[in-house]
Amino acid sequence: MNEQEHHTSPSSSSSSLQHIPVSILDLSMITEGSTAAISLRNSLDLAQHAEQWGYNRYWLAEHHNMPGVASSATSVVIGHIAAGTQKIRVGAGGIMLPNHSPLVIAEQFGTLESLFPGRIDLGLGRAPGSDQLTSRALRRGAASDGQDFPDRLGELRTYFKPTSGSSMRVRAIPGEGLDVPIWLLGSSGFSAQLSAQLGLPFAFASHFAPDYLLPALDLYRSQFRPSEExxxxYAMVGVNVICADTDEQARYLSTSAQQQFLNIIRGRTGQLKPPVDSMEDQWNLQEQAIVNRTLSYSAIGSPATVRAKLDEIMETTEADEIIVASAIYDHQARLRSYELLSEIVKG
Structure with a gap:
């Protein structure tokens, strides 16, 4: 699970889980009856354990106006995690660039890279990470539909690496001249194609949007143009993993994630709920089908079951890296899941 250099890809001759880096995606979920302060402390605790267990990176995601997510000030939380760890890469999975001035993001991540050199990643998305009303509150104006994302991205990259002979009157200090790896994140072909054109690494949100994963990966790989980066x-895919000592225990823990996505399709937000013995009285057949489809890129079960599912995902996607999300209510159970996964990956 050791880090690969960000400018190269591991060999594609083997899709074995033992041959690729494995990383963590954390939303600092606020569990029912808890607080954001506790969630942020738990995130640091998990990151410190993840570093010991050999995970490659620890990413945090930007969401707003969500009672169950504590990572809205994503850059601040990244600094919190990086300060409490020693070597694991820490970054954004991702920053929703339409919400921000490219200059501000360049300064924030330039500051992070200056504080924690060689450890910071900047994953970027073009979705708002919130509803339209919240987007307007964030941007103090009309919400963007994401069509200007390539222009915003170009501006951001210029702040990090001014073109030769540039006489830029606005500069990102800190930021200018620093090597902050930029990833594009997506759940459709837009970011896949843009990543390919620019020669950037690409991460697909298959942990909640699986339908377009394989076409997007094919588009990215077939149109890729080599770059300085x-x-x-280099493609990373998102997978939900809930691992426990038995299949039955893991399925029980997974009902928290099922309830979470059930609420999303019902248009509700809330804190992560405790697991339940059965989902039968929670949803109807149509809702069950939608949730199961949404969570189809999941590995839930004992170590043997999780290993088999992840090997299947690796064979299907030929991913260069996987990033794992785990919506588990109990913090100790979440730690145990990631510990068991690290043992699976180490073989």
């Missing part, structure tokens, strides 16, 4: 495509 990458000489060949």
């Amino acid at each position: 990458l000489d060949k495509p």
Whole structure:
């Protein structure tokens, strides 16, 4: 699970889980009856354990106006995690660039890279990470539909690496001249194609949007153009993993994630709920089908079951890296899940 250099890709001759980096995606979920302060402390605790267990990176995601997510000030939380760890890469999975001035993001991540050199990643998305009303509150104006994302991205990259002979009157200090790896995140072909054109690494949100994963990966790989950042495509896929000592225990823990996505399709937000013995009285057949489809890129069960499912995902996607999300209500059970996963990956 050791880090691969960000400008190269591991060999594609083997899709074995033992040959690729494995990382963590954390939303600092606020569980029912808890607080954001506790969630943020738990995130640091998990990151410190993840570093010991050999995980490659620890990413945090930007969401707003969500009672169950504590990572809204994503750059601040990244600094909190990086300050409490020593070597694991820490970054954004991702920053929703339409919500921000590119200059501000360049300064924030330039500051993070200055404080924690060689450890910071900047994953970028073009979705708002919130509803339209919240988007307007964030941006103090009309919400963008994301069509200006390539222009915003170009501006951001220029702040980090001004073009030769540039006489830029606005500069990102800190930020200018620093090597902050930029990833594009997506759940459709837009970011896949843009990543390919620019020669950037690409991460797909298959842990909640699985339908377009394989076409997007094919688009990214087939259209990829080598760049200063990458000489060949580098694709990371999101997977939900809930691992416990038995299949039955893992299925029980997974009902928290099922309830979470059930509420999303019903248009509700809330804190992460405790697991339940059965979901039968929680949903109807149509809702069950939608949730199961949404969570189809999941590995839930004992170590043997999780290993088999992840090997299947690796064979299907030929991913260069996987990033794992785990919506588990109990913090100790979440730690145990990631510990068991680290043992699976180490073989």
